[in-house]
Amino acid sequence: MEWEVKMKHKIILGNEIIKIIKNHYKGINEVYICSPFLSFYAIKCIFDILKNKTNITLNVITKYEPLDFLLGSSELNAFEYIFSK
Numbered sequence: 782m783e784w785e786v787k788m789k790h791k792i793i794l795g796n797e798i799i800k801i802i803k804n805h806y807k808g809i810n811e812v813y814i815c816s817p818f819l820s821f822y823a824i825k826c827i828f829d830i831l832k833n834k835t836n837i838t839l840n841v842i843t844k845y846e847p848l849d850f851l852l853g854s855s856e857l858n859a860f861e862y863i864f865s866k
Contacts, residue, residue, distance in 0.1 A: 799826045815842040818849060819859040828866060 802812060814827070819841070831837050841863060849855040 799823065799830070802827060803830050810836055811838045811840065813840045813842065817844055818855045819843055819863075821856045821859040821862060824859045824862055828862070 798814065812827075812831070824841075827839065831839060843855075845860065846855075850857050
């Protein structure tokens with residue numbers, strides 16, 4: 782018996798993610814965002830694009846380091862926004 786698994790994975794850098802999700806979310810049921818740093822702007826845009834798409838699961842994989850907030854690498858309000866959803 783032959784098993785075939787078709788998975789479409791794509792690595793996207795920077796703010797490209799917003800454009801890609803906006804143009805290509807049809808036909809997908811999961812979005813994984815894996816980034817060591819998060820900005821409120823990017824997270825808010827992604828949630829806005831997907832807000833009426835109840836059949837899409839958004840998975841965010843990141844780190845939560847206080848030093849990243851102090852250095853401005855990540856924004857605390859991005860995490861607060863995710864936790865509120």
